[in-house]
Every structure is written in structure tokens, then in C-alpha cells.
Amino acid sequence: MDWKPSHNPHHTLQAQIVAWVAARIEHGDWAAGTRLPAQRELAARWGVNRSTVQAAIDELRAEGLLETRRGSGAYVSGSAWNALLARSQPNWQRHIRASVHKPNRHTIRLINDHEPDPSLIRLGTGELSPELLPAGELERSLRDLKLDPRAIGYSEPLGSLRLRRALGVQLERIGIQTQPDNICIVSGALQALQLIAVGLLEEGSTVFHEPVSYLNSVHPFQSAGMRMLPFRHGSQLQEQLARAARGRQSLLYAVPTLNNPTGRSWNLDQRSSVYDACSELRIPIVEDDVYRDLLFAPGPLPIKAADRSGQVLYLGSLSKSLSPGLRIGWVVAPSPVAARLADVKMQTDYGSSAFSQEIAAHWLESGLYERNVEQLREKLRQRALSTQEMLNARFSELADWEPPEGGFYIWLRFRQPIVDKGLFRRLLARKVLVNPGYIYDPGDLHHIRLSYAYASDEDMRTGLEVLREEAERASRT
Amino acid sequence: MDWKPSHNPHHTLQAQIVAWVAARIEHGDWAAGTRLPAQRELAARWGVNRSTVQAAIDELRAEGLLETRRGSGAYVSGSAWNALLARSQPNWQRHIRASVHKPNRHTIRLINDHEPDPSLIRLGTGELSPELLPAGELERSLRDLKLDPRAIGYSEPLGSLRLRRALGVQLERIGIQTQPDNICIVSGALQALQLIAVGLLEEGSTVFHEPVSYLNSVHPFQSAGMRMLPFRHGSQLQEQLARAARGRQSLLYAVPTLNNPTGRSWNLDQRSSVYDACSELRIPIVEDDVYRDLLFAPGPLPIKAADRSGQVLYLGSLSKSLSPGLRIGWVVAPSPVAARLADVKMQTDYGSSAFSQEIAAHWLESGLYERNVEQLREKLRQRALSTQEMLNARFSELADWEPPEGGFYIWLRFRQPIVDKGLFRRLLARKVLVNPGYIYDPGDLHHIRLSYAYASDEDMRTGLEVLREEAERASRT
Numbered sequence: 001m002d003w004k005p006s007h008n009p010h011h012t013l014q015a016q017i018v019a020w021v022a023a024r025i026e027h028g029d030w031a032a033g034t035r036l037p038a039q040r041e042l043a044a045r046w047g048v049n050r051s052t053v054q055a056a057i058d059e060l061r062a063e064g065l066l067e068t069r070r071g072s073g074a075y076v077s078g079s080a081w082n083a084l085l086a087r088s089q090p091n092w093q094r095h096i097r098a099s100v101h102k103p104n105r106h107t108i109r110l111i112n113d114h115e116p117d118p119s120l121i122r123l124g125t126g127e128l129s130p131e132l133l134p135a136g137e138l139e140r141s142l143r144d145l146k147l148d149p150r151a152i153g154y155s156e157p158l159g160s161l162r163l164r165r166a167l168g169v170q171l172e173r174i175g176i177q178t179q180p181d182n183i184c185i186v187s188g189a190l191q192a193l194q195l196i197a198v199g200l201l202e203e204g205s206t207v208f209h210e211p212v213s214y215l216n217s218v219h220p221f222q223s224a225g226m227r228m229l230p231f232r233h234g235s236q237l238q239e240q241l242a243r244a245a246r247g248r249q250s251l252l253y254a255v256p257t258l259n260n261p262t263g264r265s266w267n268l269d270q271r272s273s274v275y276d277a278c279s280e281l282r283i284p285i286v287e288d289d290v291y292r293d294l295l296f297a298p299g300p301l302p303i304k305a306a307d308r309s310g311q312v313l314y315l316g317s318l319s320k321s322l323s324p325g326l327r328i329g330w331v332v333a334p335s336p337v338a339a340r341l342a343d344v345k346m347q348t349d350y351g352s353s354a355f356s357q358e359i360a361a362h363w364l365e366s367g368l369y370e371r372n373v374e375q376l377r378e379k380l381r382q383r384a385l386s387t388q389e390m391l392n393a394r395f396s397e398l399a400d401w402e403p404p405e406g407g408f409y410i411w412l413r414f415r416q417p418i419v420d421k422g423l424f425r426r427l428l429a430r431k432v433l434v435n436p437g438y439i440y441d442p443g444d445l446h447h448i449r450l451s452y453a454y455a456s457d458e459d460m461r462t463g464l465e466v467l468r469e470e471a472e473r474a475s476r477t
Numbered sequence: 478m479d480w481k482p483s484h485n486p487h488h489t490l491q492a493q494i495v496a497w498v499a500a501r502i503e504h505g506d507w508a509a510g511t512r513l514p515a516q517r518e519l520a521a522r523w524g525v526n527r528s529t530v531q532a533a534i535d536e537l538r539a540e541g542l543l544e545t546r547r548g549s550g551a552y553v554s555g556s557a558w559n560a561l562l563a564r565s566q567p568n569w570q571r572h573i574r575a576s577v578h579k580p581n582r583h584t585i586r587l588i589n590d591h592e593p594d595p596s597l598i599r600l601g602t603g604e605l606s607p608e609l610l611p612a613g614e615l616e617r618s619l620r621d622l623k624l625d626p627r628a629i630g631y632s633e634p635l636g637s638l639r640l641r642r643a644l645g646v647q648l649e650r651i652g653i654q655t656q657p658d659n660i661c662i663v664s665g666a667l668q669a670l671q672l673i674a675v676g677l678l679e680e681g682s683t684v685f686h687e688p689v690s691y692l693n694s695v696h697p698f699q700s701a702g703m704r705m706l707p708f709r710h711g712s713q714l715q716e717q718l719a720r721a722a723r724g725r726q727s728l729l730y731a732v733p734t735l736n737n738p739t740g741r742s743w744n745l746d747q748r749s750s751v752y753d754a755c756s757e758l759r760i761p762i763v764e765d766d767v768y769r770d771l772l773f774a775p776g777p778l779p780i781k782a783a784d785r786s787g788q789v790l791y792l793g794s795l796s797k798s799l800s801p802g803l804r805i806g807w808v809v810a811p812s813p814v815a816a817r818l819a820d821v822k823m824q825t826d827y828g829s830s831a832f833s834q835e836i837a838a839h840w841l842e843s844g845l846y847e848r849n850v851e852q853l854r855e856k857l858r859q860r861a862l863s864t865q866e867m868l869n870a871r872f873s874e875l876a877d878w879e880p881p882e883g884g885f886y887i888w889l890r891f892r893q894p895i896v897d898k899g900l901f902r903r904l905l906a907r908k909v910l911v912n913p914g915y916i917y918d919p920g921d922l923h924h925i926r927l928s929y930a931y932a933s934d935e936d937m938r939t940g941l942e943v944l945r946e947e948a949e950r951a952s953r954t
Contacts, residue, residue, distance in 0.1 A: 002642070002657045028787020028811035029659065112823065116633055130626035138629065142619040149607035152615065152802035156593055165479070180479045182506065187664070191826040198700075219824060223675075310505020325629035325831025334505035346589065347696060349668040353830035354802025 004046055013048050017056035018063075025065055025076055036066070036074040107424060107439055108217055114433050121463040124435030125454035126260065126408055132379060132453065133323055134372050138359070141368060145358055155351035157342035159185025159330075163357045166364035167316075167330055174292065175305030176314065176332060184338040186345065187327040187352045189290050189317045193220040196251070196286060196313065199344040200337070201226060206250035208241060208283075212411075212441040214260040215253055233270050238277035251284050257299055258291035258407035261440045261449035265405060271303050279311055290317040290329070293373045295406035296381050310334035318360055320408070321373050326356045380408070383452040390461055394468045398475065408453035411437075417445035418474035432466045481523050490525050494533035495540075502542055502553055513543070513551040584901060584916055585694055591910050598940035601912030602931035603737065603885055609856060609930065610800050611849050615836070618845060622835055632828035634819035636662025636807075640834045643841035644793075644807055651769065652782030653791065653809060661815040663822065664804040664829045666767050666794045670697040673728070673763060673790065676821040677814070678703060683727035685718060685760070689888075689918040691737040692730055710747050715754035728761050734776055735768035735884035738917045738926035742882060748780050756788055767794040767806070770850045772883035773858050787811035795837055797885070798850050803833045857885070860929040867938055871945045875952065885930035888914075894922035895951035909943045 005016035024030045036042065039057070043050040057074050060066040067077040114120055151160065158164060164180040171178050186192045193215075201207075203225035209215045211230040222228060229244050231237065231252065241252070252274065256266040266274075278285050287303050304314035310333075317329035331341055345351065363369040384404045391401060391412070399414045419436050427434055437447030448467070455463060482493035501507045513519065516534070520527040534551050537543040544554040591597055628637065635641065641657040648655050663669045670692075678684075680702035686692045688707040699705060706721050708714065708729065718729070729751065733743040743751075755762050764780050781791035787810075794806035808818055822828065840846040861881045868878060868889070876891045896913050904911055914924030925944070932940060 002638075024812075029656070029813070031811075031813055034813075109820075112634070112820075127631055130630060133626045133629055135624045135626035135629055139622065139624040142622055142624075145616065145619055147612045147616040147619075149610045149612040152610055152612055152800045153607060154604055154796075154801045157589070161479075179506070187826040187830070190824075194825055223824070319631075319827075323629045323831070324631045324827070327826065327828065327830045334508075335501075336506070336508060336511075343586075343589075347667075347700065348671055349664040349804065349826070350796075350801065351804065353664070353804045353833040354800070355832050355836060356830040359832060 005048060013046075013052050014056045014059065017046065017048070017052070018059050021056070021060055022063075022065060030076050032076050034076045035072070036076075038073055107421065107436065110424075110428070111433060111435065111439075114428065120428075120431050120433045121459045121466075122433045122451075122454050123460070123463045123467065124433065124449045124451050126435075126449075126451055127324055127454060128320070128376075129454045129456070131456075132376060133325075137368065137372065138323065141359070141362060141366075144366075145362060147358065151358055152354045155185075155354055155357065157346050157351070158183065158338060159342075159352060160354065160357040160361060163328075163361040163364075164330075166361045170364060171316075171332065175301040178332055179335070181335040182332055182338055184331045184333065184341045184345070185352055185357060186329045186331060186341075187349070188319055188324070188329045189288060189315045190218060190220065191345075192315050192329055192331045192341075193218070193253075193286070194224075195331075195341045195344050195348070197221045197224040197226060199341050200284070201251060202249055204248065206245050206248055208244070208250060208252040210254055210259065212259070212262055212437075212444070212447075213253075214255065214288075214440065216441065217439045221253075233266075233273070237273055238280055241277055241281055241283060245281065245283065251286060252278055253286045253288065255288045255291070256303060257289055258295065258405065258409075260291070260407075261409055261435065261437070261447075262411040263402070263404045263407055263409040264411075265299055268300055271300060272306070275303050275306065275311070279309060282311075285312045286315065287312050288315045290315065290320050291407040292316070293321040294377055294380060294408070296377060296384075297405070299405070304332060310337075313337065318369075321376065322360075322363065322369060326353075326360060328352060328356050328360045377406070380406070380453060383457075384410070386457060387450065387452040387460055390464050394464055395471075398468070398471055404452075408451045410450040410452065412448045412450050413446050414448070414471060414475075415446075416475045418471060419445050419448055423470060423474055426470050427467065430466050430470070432463045434467065482525065490523075490529050491533045491536065494523065494525070494529070495536050498533070498537055499540075499542060507553050509553050511553045512549070513553075515550060584898065584913065587901075587905070588910060588912065588916075591905065597905075597908050597910045598936045598943075599910045599928075599931050600937070600940045600944065601910065601926045601928050603912075603926075603928055604801055604931060605797070605853075606931045606933070608933075609853060614845065614849065615800065618836070618839060618843075621843075622839060624835065628835060629831045632662075632831055632834065634823050634828070635660065635815060636819070636829060637831065637834040637838060640805075640838040640841075641807075643838045647841060648793075648809065652778040655809055656812070658812040659809055659815055661808045661810065661818045661822070662829055662834060663806045663808060663818075664826070665796055665801070665806045666765060666792045667695060667697065668822075669790075669792050669806055669808045669818075670695070670730075670763070671701075672808075672818045672821050672825070674698045674701040674703060676818050677761070678728060679726055681725065683722050683725055685721070685727060685729040687731055687736065689736070689739055689914075689921070689924075690730075691732065691765075691917065693918065694916045698730075710743075710750070714750055715757055718754055718758055718760060722758065722760065728763060729755055730763045730765065732765045732768070733780060734766055735772065735882065735886075737768070737884075738886055738912065738914070738924075739888040740879070740881045740884055740886040741888075742776055745777055748777060749783075752780050752783065752788070756786060759788075762789045763792065764789050765792045767792065767797050768884040769793070770798040771854055771857060771885070773854060773861075774882070776882070781809060787814075790814065795846075798853065799837075799840065799846060803830075803837060805829060805833050805837045854883070857883070857930060860934075861887070863934060864927065864929040864937055867941050871941055872948075875945070875948055881929075885928045887927040887929065889925045889927050890923050891925070891948060891952075892923075893952045895948060896922050896925055900947060900951055903947050904944065907943050907947070909940045911944065 003020060005013045039050055039053045042053045057066060061068060064077060066074045068074045161180055163185060164183040167183055168178050168180060197220045206227045206229055207221045208229050208231040231240060256271060258265055289302050302314060304312045314332040318326050388403060399412050401410050401412050404410055424436050435449040437444035480497060482490045516527050516530045519530045534543060538545060541554060543551045545551045638657055640662060641660040644660055645655050645657060674697045682703050684698045684703050684705050685708040686705060708717060733748060735742055766779050779791060781789045791809040795803050865880060876889050878887050878889050881887055901913050912926040914921035
């Protein structure tokens with residue numbers, strides 16, 4: 001809604017609003033049943049008095065284009081006029097409902113829809129706050145970029161060779177030996193999962209994941225018709241996987257270092273026993289390692305570093321450690337698997353932005369990346385400390401948490417099972433947006449994922465205060 | 478294969494090669510049955526004598542890692558050692574074969590695989606030659622780019638508002654009225670088709686397309702389980718579509734301006750009759766208009782410009798007119814449809830590169846884009862003229878063609894049905910890569926898509942000479 005009526009000798013503000021709304025309905029932008037924003041909001045957006053909005057809505061209602069329902073505002077009417085219109089329009093809603101891709105879950109949709117609202121305090125957002133993004137440094141670095149005409153055409157299927165070489169050097173530091181044809185550049189780790197889902201798995205395959213998992217909040221595998229099953233660490237792991245896979249194709253997905261949302265990392269024992277069980281059963285492992293560079297202190301090497309049999313698909317990304325706007329991630333895999341993923345990617349979007357790839361290569365080669373990540377780690381560590389102080393002062397009677405070892409998250413556990421949709425909505429009504437635990441573990445009513453990477457110190461303090469009040473109220477009832 | 482053996486006092490070149498090949502097999506990069514490149518090629522890549530390659534292969538064969546087949550070179554062996562190895566590896570080939578996404582067709586795979594080979598003359602490549610890409614201008618423009626920290630985080634679902642506003646101005650010039658929420662930014666038009674396929678259609682839907690169509694060479698709809706059906710212009714169009722759709726969901730895809738591969742445009746009559754038939758049947762139209770800015774003279778407005786009912790999804794892109802490396806395209810649609818596509822895109826790759834979007838917005842706003850496109854049109858017109866002169870001199874007895882009205886292509890029609898896989902392969906053996914008509918129309922044996930946008934004048938001349946010789950030979954037999 002970028003439009004505003006203007007002062008115009010020939011058309012009153014009201015007439016302009018009426019014409020504009022009618023055009024929206026006629027062009028199919030607003031289907032029957034669409035609810036209009038509140039009058040107050042419309043008045044603010046259009047820069048007119050609320051009485052003008054009211055008059056325009058009355059006129060549109062008289063024309064049969066809108067109908068009003070008591071207490072819930074104005075809607076595009078489903079009346080005769082619209083029925084007529086609908087006959088000449090594709091039934092987009094039916095198209096959308098029936099299509100292959102499933103709509104995102106309700107809470108996640110609410111979170112996505114509200115995240116752009118600057119008036120909200122976002123306590124759980126899994127991204128770097130704008131002030132943690134090196135915008136100035138990136139802007140300056142663009143001046144040093146040399147663009148070879150060959151680099152800005154369509155990309156090779158695996159992505160820029162220059163970037164893959166730079167990543168090879170980076171990967172070697174964490175014990176992963178690669179050749180450039182083991183690396184497929186993707187537009188972020190989520191796209192990697194999408195390519196793996198459609199490129200390497202058949203419908204009905206089983207995807208094993210940790211009980212509390214980022215995978216429950218995104219649906220690359222479910223959308224492609226895969227069955228999701230949680231696995232648990234322990235001595236019975238191999239039997240557990242073998243029984244559940246029932247001889248069908250399967251794959252195990254995990255974030256062994258700085259899990260999203262719990263922030264926990266696997267110990268060496270857990271790493272080797274998962275690797276061994278999967279090797280024995282020939283189940284590929286997808287090791288999602290996008291938070292590694294944000295470890296406050298060095299941790300165990302990736303599982304991929306000890307992979308002797310091409311069993312592990314390793315995912316990395318610059319979204320958490322440099323800029324999500326680059327949309328640059330990578331998969332490390334045996335070369336036929338990397339080629340396969342690249343082939344599917346070429347059929348999907350003809351490769352990632354050449355400009356992003358050049359910028360990424362320049363940052364990795366020049367040492368800018370390493371320097372940025374060192375500073376970022378320190379800033380995140382400070383934010384983690386400050387958030388823990390706030391938690392200590394407010395939540396020691398209500399909840400428990402572990403000090404984070406890196407990354408973005410504190411997995412706050414309330415002693416009472418109070419984290420339900422009601423709490424989420426009450427917080428939202430008070431302008432505080434949280435990521436409730438149930439989006440990562442459907443049965444969970446105890447947790448909230450806090451992110452100290454996004455909210456400012458002041459917002460964090462205010463938001464936690466609201467959270468404490470609502471949590472106390474919920475605990476009492 | 479980026480690796481080379483080095484001169485090393487402790488390991489002979491042969492020993493290094495043996496160790497490296499063994500590691501590739503052990504790590505799963507080269508599965509049993511993988512064919513090694515020819516010895517000559519390996520020698521060149523590794524910078525060693527062919528006798529060293531031979532000795533290394535002999536040693537690997539003695540160890541049971543390779544086997545050789547008379548006349549066809551060396552393969553990774555399927556013997557005991559490998560069987561042992563295979564037990565500890567996921568069966569990647571089975572994963573790939575069984576997966577949801579279908580491998581690209583054979584000729585298209587061959588084209589994709591050979592396009593990076595700089596020794597080939599590419600007569601049909603559908604992209605701008607590096608010398609037509611404004612690399613220097615782009616490089617300079619990066620210096621003027623201002624990066625707001627907010628612009629380099631995750632993007633809004635619909636994409637950068639700044640870019641959508643700039644596109645709105647551009648679209649208005651070709652008669653398309655939009656608001657920013659009618660525009661969804663995508664990573665090129667192919668991704669738009671992918672999003673439409675999974676976001677708006679159910680499995681088993683019918684996609685109508687022109688008999689000779691780009692859609693036969695890419696598979697966004699087929700991969701999502703849709704049925705493809707050609708339609709023909711004419712007075713029976715509506716009956717034709719109604720009968721074929723059989724009441725199921727359907728959609729009509731077309732490139733009405735400068736079709737790929739034929740270069741033809743629809744006249745006003747064809748435009749309005751397709752629009753009317755689809756309106757009557759409530760079949761959405763996908764109007765792919767990525768070549769519009771390359772019209773040598775102004776042509777009819779897009780169908781979308783006359784769309785009164787939100788029936789047409791309009792696709793545009795910067796890949797043909799600025800740089801494919803940007804990976805920036807757009808869909809214009811009723812706002813609920815744009816929002817739906819954006820939602821699916823967020824679940825796929827979290828949006829397009831913010832850097833590419835900023836560059837695109839800067840080029841559109843500043844007039845750099847318009848200036849570039851004027852120059853580009855003129856250069857393409859010159860190339861089209863020069864290619865037609867070459868054709869006149871060589872093919873007037875063998876083939877027919879129409880003078881191109883813009884874009885990249887000449888749809889060369891041989892009088893004899895000689896354009897089969899045999900001709901394609903013979904040309905490839907002579908280092909000339911063509912796009913045969915049968916990849917755009919499965920039954921076609923008459924056409925080749927020539928592109929004057931890629932090959933240099935000299936390459937075009939040499940390539941056409943080879944094509945004439947092979948075509949004459951084929952016509953005689």
C-alpha cells in the first residue's frame with residue numbers, strides 16, 4: 001500500500017480513495033473476504049482524516065463493494081457485484097489451497113508477518129541486528145571489487161571457482177579436505193536442504209532429526225513428501241535408526257555445533273556414535289554447521305573432518321557470520337553428489353548471484369571475513385553476558401537456562417508449562433515477539449528461544465520485563 | 478579436478494597421482510564404474526607426461542582400484558576392494574536415481590556440460606557474450622552504492638521495496654499499473670516458474686504452452702508433476718483449451734514477444750484472443766516477457782497492460798538486458814498471488830541477494846539501465862545483420878529464416894529433416910555446439926536455434942561454415 005491520495009482540484013480525497021479501492025478489487029488484488037486495515041491505520045497511511053476514510057468506506061459499502069461487520073471492520077464484499085467479478089477471475093485462492101507447497105504453520109506465519117513491523121520488540125529473531133552487520137566495511141569493499149565480464153554471466157553449475165577455492169582454504173582450517181568439485185555454492189543453507197530434499201531423496205523417505213530442531217520450523221523435507229522422525233542419542237541409536245528406517249531411504253539431519261534453538265553442541269562421543277551408526281546403516285548425514293564461526297571458544301571439529309567414506313554432507317553459510325543479504329552458503333559433498341545438487345540448482349534458479357559470490361570470495365581471500373568474525377564474536381559474547389544479567393535479575397524464580405557457548409541463542413526453560421499460543425498472542429498484543437519452543441518441538445510448552453543477536457540492550461530489557469510479567473501471570477493461573 | 482602433482486623429493490609424480498586417485502575413490506568422489514578422462518587429457522591437466530599417467534593407471538589397476546576396458550579407457554573397478562568400500566558408503570547413485578527431481582534430458586545435459594569449454598564455438602547460447610556485458614560500468618557503479626545496514630539483512634518476502642518501486646516506474650512505461658505489493662522479486666524468470674509451479678498449481682494440473690517452447694528445454698512444471706500440452710492459435714482456441722483442460726486446474730504459459738527459440742512475436746489479434754479465451758475459462762496466463770527491452774523497434778504492449786481482471790502473471794528479468802549474474806527477475810501479480818509466491822520463496826531460499834537488488838535498483842533509478850539497453854539493442858541489431866549476411870552467403874540453398882525483430886535468436890529452418898542427434902554429435906565432434914530444434918519441440922528435425930548474442934563474428938563465421946558442411950553432407954545421405 002504505497003499509494004496516497006493527493007490534493008487535486010478535480011477529485012476529492014474521498015473520491016480518490018473510492019476509485020483506488022475499487023481498482024484494487026477490480027484488478028484482483030483484494031479478493032472477496034479480504035479484510036481492510038483498521039480505519040485509524042488507513043487514515044495514517046493515506047495521510048487523511050479518519051472521517052474521510054469513514055466517508056469513503058460508507059460510499060464503497062453503498063456501492064456494494066465493501067461490507068462491514070460489527071467490531072471487526074470492513075471487508076471486500078462477497079455480494080452480487082463481486083460474484084460477477086469472480087466469474088471473470090482465476091480462482092486464485094483455490095489455486096493456492098490446492099498447490100503442492102504447504103502453507104507455513106500459523107505461529108511461524110505470524111512471526112514472519114510481524115517481523116518487519118518496527119514497533120515490535122523482537123526477542124527471538126535469529127539474525128544479526130543491523131548494527132552487527134558490517135555495512136560500512138562492505139560498502140568500502142565494493143570499491144576494491146574487480147568484475148571480470150566472465151564472472152557476471154551465468155555461473156558454472158557448482159558456482160564461482162574463485163569462491164570455491166577460497167572456501168577450500170577456509171575448510172582446511174577446520175580439518176575438512178576438499179577439492180573445488182566437492183563444493184556446491186547455494187543461496188544459503190535453507191536452499192541446500194531444498195536441493196538435498198528434491199535431488200537426493202525419494203518421496204516417503206525418512207529424515208531423522210534432533211527432537212528439538214530448526215527443521216520443525218522450516219519445511220524443506222516435508223514439502224517434498226518426506227517423513228520426519230526425531231532420534232535420540234544413546235547406546236541404542238543404531239537399533240533405533242534401523243527399526244525406524246524400515247529399509248527405506250533415509251537421511252539424518254543435525255546441527256551438532258550450537259544447535260538452533262538450544263545453543264547446545266554435541267560432545268565427541270555423540271559425534272562419533274552418530275557417525276558410526278549412520279555408517280553402519282549407510283545413512284547419509286547432513287551436518288548443518290552455520291554457527292561454527294560464532295563459537296566463543298574453539299570446539300570439536302566438524303563430523304565431516306573425520307568422514308572417511310563420503311558419508312557426510314556438510315553445510316556452511318555466510319548468513320550468520322557476515323550478512324544474510326549475500327544469500328551465500330555451500331554444501332561439501334562427494335563430487336558426484338555436489339554435481340547432482342548443482343544440476344538441480346541450475347534447474348531451479350541458474351545459480352546464485354555472481355555479485356554476491358565475488359563479494360564473498362573477496363572477503364574470504366583478503367582476510368576481511370576473518371577480522372569481521374573476530375569482532376562479531378566479541379560483540380555477541382558481550383550481548384550474551386548482558387542478557388544473562390537481565391535474566392538473573394528477573395527470571396531466577398521462574399526459569400532456567402545455560403550460559404551460551406556461542407551463536408545467537410539462549411534456550412530459556414520455564415518451570416511451568418506456560419509457553420502456549422495464548423502466551424505468544426498476549427506478548428504480541430503487548431508488542432513483544434517471541435519464538436515459542438513449540439515451533440521447534442511440537443509438544444514443548446516450557447521453552448522460549450531468546451536471541452541476543454537482534455534486540456538492542458534497551459529493547460531486550462523492556463521485552464524481558466513484559467515477558468516476566470506475562471509469564472508470572474500465566475504461572476499463577 | 479583442480480589438483481596437480483608437484484615436484485617433491487619424497488614422492489614421485491606417479492606416487493602422488495596414485496595416492497590422489499585412491500583418495501578420490503576412498504572419499505566417495507569417484508564411485509565404482511566412474512570413467513576416468515582420457516590419458517591425454519589427464520596428462521594435460523596434471524602437467525605430466527602421458528607415460529607417467531599410464532604408469533600410475535597400471536599401478537592402480539594392479540592394486541585393483543581401476544580396471545581398463547579395451548577402447549574405452551579406465552574405470553573405477555567394481556572389484557572386491559570396492560565392494561568392501563561400497564558397504565561403508567551411502568549408495569549415492571541410488572539416492573540420485575530415486576529422487577523426486579528428474580535429470581535433465583540428454584542433449585540439454587550435453588549442452589550444459591560443454592558450455593564452459595572455451596575451445597567450443599557456441600552458435601546457440603542464449604546469453605549475452607561477455608563483451609556485451611557492461612562489466613566496467615557495473616564495476617564503477619558499485620562505488621556509488623550506499624548500503625543501508627537494513628538493506629543487507631534478510632529481505633522482505635516480496636523483495637527490496639526500493640527495487641519494487643523502481644520497477645513500478647519501469648512497468649508504467651509499458652502500460653502496466655502496479656503497486657509495490659503487486660511485485661515479487663525472484664532470482665530470474667526460471668525461479669518464477671518454479672514458484673508458480675509449486676505455489677499455485679496442484680499435481681496433475683495442465684500447463685498449456687506454444688508448440689515450440691522454451692518450456693520443453695527446462696522442466697519447472699514437469700518436475701512438479703504437471704502435464705504439458707501445446708495449444709495453437711486460431712478460432713477454435715477456447716474449445717481446444719476447454720476440451721484439453723477437462724475441468725482440471727490449468728495455466729497457459731507463453732512468450733508473446735520475441736519467443737524463445739523462434740524470435741517471433743504475437744500480433745494484436747493473437748494477444749486478445751488468447752486473453753479472451755483464458756478469461757472465459759478462468760485460466761491464468763503466465764506472460765514471460767524477458768526479451769521485451771531488446772525489441773529493435775517498439776512492439777505491441779504486453780498482454781498484462783490490458784489485463785482488467787488480475788488474470789495475467791507477468792514475468793520480467795535483467796538477465797537478458799543487463800547481466801545474468803545479478804539473478805534478478807520479477808513477477809507482477811494480484812497482491813495475494815504475489816504474497817503467496819513470496820511466501821514459497823521465503824521457504825525456498827529466504828529471498829534474492831540484497832546486493833543484487835541494490836545494484837538493480839541503482840541501475841534502474843539512475844538511468845544507467847536505460848542507457849545500457851539502448852546501446853545493447855544497437856549492438857545486437859548489428860550482430861543480427863552480420864549473421865544474416867553470413868547466412869545469405871552460405872545457407873540460401875539449404876535453409877530459410879526470418880529477419881529477427883529483436884532479442885538473440887534466428888530460428889534457422891533446414892529444408893531437409895536433418896537436425897537429429899547425429900548432426901548434433903557430429904557438430905560437437907568438430908567443436909561446434911548448437912541448440913537443435915528438438916529440445917524445444919520434440920518432433921522437430923528441421924530447426925536450429927542460432928544466437929547472435931554469444932559467438933564473436935569470427936566464431937560465428939567459422940561455426941556456420943562447419944554447420945554448412947555437415948548440413949550439406951546430411952542432406953546428401
